[in-house]
Amino acid sequence: MLVTLDKIRQQVAGKHPVIDAWLDVRRNLLVEYMQLAGLMPPYRKTLPTKEELSDFCDRLVDYVSAGHFEIYEILIAAYEKAEGRHLTLTNRLIDRIQDTTESILDFNERYGDGCDDEMPELEADLSQLGLTLEERFKFEDKLVLVLNVLSEEEQAAAAETR
Template sequence: MLVTLDKIREQVAGKHPAIDAWLDVRRTLLVEYMQLAGLMPPYSKTLPSKEALSDFCDRLVDYISAGHFEIYEILIDAYEKVQEKEHHLSLTNRLIDRIQDTTESILDFNERYGDISDDEMPELEADLSQLGLTLEERFKLEDKLVLVLNVLSDDNKPEQPQKSVTTA
């Protein structure tokens, strides 16, 4: 997921500051998820602390909230400004509907683990695994939204005249 994120980030870097910042937050969230799940050095099979889990849940909710209440609005506004906007808006709405399905699962995870005691984590490993799958699906859908915006913004730029190179 980090490699894919880096590729997306390279393609859209600098085109919209809010999207750049949101993708940076996603990177932090992914690293934190991988640490909680024991997928990054130091690899750990022990349960994370309730503070680490609570902090992760807070950032997770902040990330999905930014998507729904800021980023997707930016994308929809951009789509409305292009030709064939009905096609792009239809695609956007379908993607956002699918993203909404992942939101419910993520909020369920947050509800379960956002404020718990150490002895309330018997299914954390399985739930983290399921959350990883959900995040992967969500990120793929969000990447499609961002890449469509990238293509649209490139298509709507006036073409730059080619400079001729003369040799003496």
């Protein structure tokens, strides 16, 4: 997921500062997830603490909220400005992203506000969350790449009118 994210960041770097910042937040969230799940050094031998889980959930919900209430609105406005080109695709992608939002909010509900001392399903839930995030990021990347295409089309049209 980090390699894919880095490729997307290279393709769109500097074109949309808000998108750049959002992708940076995603990268930090992804690294935190991988550390929490014990997928990168230092490899975790114990379950994360309630506080670690709660902090992660806060950042996870912030990321999801920024997508829904800021980033997707920017993307939709750009598509509408482009006279609706790619708007149908955008709406389908946002619907698919919404499906992942439900799973993410379920994880937050379970672990975000502190939880029982024993968390017997945490490893399975973290694994499922990883799959959900991977799916979500794939759809978000498509949205960002479509915006990149629109920007390139707009630049080409502007160059033709000169």
